Amino acid sequence: MRRLVRQSLLLVLLLFALLAAGLLWRVFSPIPLAGGKIEFTIGAGSSMRLAAGEIAAAGADIEPWLLIGLARVLRVESSIKAGSYELAQGSTMLDLLGKLTRGDVTQAELLIIEGWTFRQLRARLDAHADLQHDTAGLPDSELLTRLGAREAAAEGLFFPDTYLFSKRSSDLDLLARAYRAMQAHLAREWQTRADGLPYRDAYQALIMASIIEKETGRADERSLIAGVFVNRLRQGMLLQTDPTVIYGLGEAFDGNLRKRDLLADTPYNTYTRRGLPPTPIALPGLASLRAALHPAASDALYFVARGDGSSHFSRTLDEHNEAVGRFQRRSKP
Structure with a gap:
C-alpha cells in the first residue's frame, strides 16, 4: 500500500514537473505572431485581463490566462501602461510584460510648420493616420473651450515644432501641448x-x-x-x-x-x-x-x-x- 502511495505521489510530482516545464518553456519561448509583427493599443485604465485579450486579438498566439498569471507572479499586474505597442518576432512573454510595464510604446510624429495657418494645421491633423480624431468637425470656438484657452480666435496659438506622440493619441492632446508651448514661449519672451x-x-x-x-x-x-x-x-x-x-x-x-x-x-x-x-x-x-x-x-x-x-x-x-x-x-x- 505504501509503495502504491509513493508511486502515485511520484506520478503527481512528475506531472506537476512536466506542467511547470511546459509553462516555463511557453514563458521563455518566442511568441508566434501573425505576420511576424503585430501592433496593439492598451486603453487607459485597462486591466491585465483586457490587455491580454487585446494582445491575443491582435495576432499574438498566447494564452491570456498564462500572461495574466505571469503578471501576478511578478507582481506587475497593475503596472501596465496605456498606449500603442509593437511586438516583433522573437519576443517572449517576459519581453511583452517588460514593454507593458515600462510603457515602451511606439511613437509617431507630427511636424507643425512655421507660417502655417490654423486651417492648414487642422487639415494635417485630420489626415494623420496615427491620431485619434477627437476634434474632427468641431468649430474652432468649441475646440478652444476644450483646451481651456481664453483667446477668441485659434489662429497663431499653436507653437510650430516636431511633436512625438503615442499612436492613437488624441489630436486634442497634441493641440493642447502645442498651445501650452506657445503660451510658455510667448510669456518668456514678453518678460x-x-x-x-x-x-x-x-x-x-x-x-x-x-x-x-x-x-x-x-x-x-x-x-x-x-x-x-x-x-x-x-x-x-x-x-x-x-x-x-x-x-x-x-x-x-x-x-x-x-x-x-x-x-x-x-x-x-x-x-x-x-x-x-x-x-x-x-x-x-x-x-x-x-x-x-x-x-x-x-x-x-x-x-x-x-x-x-x-x-x-x-x-x-x-x-x-x-x-x-x-x-x-x-x-x-
Missing part, C-alpha cells in the same frame, strides 16, 4: 521684451510675430522688418503689409494679389486700417516672436524685395520709390 514697444499686451506681440513670419524666411531680416513695422505703429502709419490682406481674402485669394484687393476693406487689410489686425495670420516660430519683441533699432519705414530673397530698407518715401523702381525693373524679364 524680456525691449522697452517702449507699441503693443498693449503679449497677444499683440503674437500678432506682429505672425506678420513677420509671413513676410520673410530670412533669419537676418526678421528683426529689421520688425523694426519697420514698429516704427510705423509708433508714427500712426498704415502697416501696408500684403500677407494680412491675403489672409483677409481667405479662400477667395487665387495667388494673384491685385490693386482692388488692396482697396477692399476687411479687418485684416492693413492698407485701409491702421494698427495691427485683430488676430494673428499664421503660426509664428520662436525667431519671429523674438524679432517682434526685440526689433532692430533703425529709422527705416519701408522695405521692398530685391528679387533674390532679400529686402532693401529705406527711411523715406522718396528712397523707397526709387528702390521699388530699381528692383522692379531688375526683376522684369
Whole structure:
C-alpha cells in the first residue's frame, strides 16, 4: 500500500514537473505572431485581463490566462501602461510584460510648420493616420473651450515644432501641448521684451510675430522688418503689409494679389486700417516672436524685395520709390 502511495505521489510530482516545464518553456519561448509583427493599443485604465485579450486579438498566439498569471507572479499586474505597442518576432512573454510595464510604446510624429495657418494645421491633423480624431468637425470656438484657452480666435496659438506622440493619441492632446508651448514661449519672451514697444499686451506681440513670419524666411531680416513695422505703429502709419490682406481674402485669394484687393476693406487689410489686425495670420516660430519683441533699432519705414530673397530698407518715401523702381525693373524679364 505504501509503495502504491509513493508511486502515485511520484506520478503527481512528475506531472506537476512536466506542467511547470511546459509553462516555463511557453514563458521563455518566442511568441508566434501573425505576420511576424503585430501592433496593439492598451486603453487607459485597462486591466491585465483586457490587455491580454487585446494582445491575443491582435495576432499574438498566447494564452491570456498564462500572461495574466505571469503578471501576478511578478507582481506587475497593475503596472501596465496605456498606449500603442509593437511586438516583433522573437519576443517572449517576459519581453511583452517588460514593454507593458515600462510603457515602451511606439511613437509617431507630427511636424507643425512655421507660417502655417490654423486651417492648414487642422487639415494635417485630420489626415494623420496615427491620431485619434477627437476634434474632427468641431468649430474652432468649441475646440478652444476644450483646451481651456481664453483667446477668441485659434489662429497663431499653436507653437510650430516636431511633436512625438503615442499612436492613437488624441489630436486634442497634441493641440493642447502645442498651445501650452506657445503660451510658455510667448510669456518668456514678453518678460524680456525691449522697452517702449507699441503693443498693449503679449497677444499683440503674437500678432506682429505672425506678420513677420509671413513676410520673410530670412533669419537676418526678421528683426529689421520688425523694426519697420514698429516704427510705423509708433508714427500712426498704415502697416501696408500684403500677407494680412491675403489672409483677409481667405479662400477667395487665387495667388494673384491685385490693386482692388488692396482697396477692399476687411479687418485684416492693413492698407485701409491702421494698427495691427485683430488676430494673428499664421503660426509664428520662436525667431519671429523674438524679432517682434526685440526689433532692430533703425529709422527705416519701408522695405521692398530685391528679387533674390532679400529686402532693401529705406527711411523715406522718396528712397523707397526709387528702390521699388530699381528692383522692379531688375526683376522684369
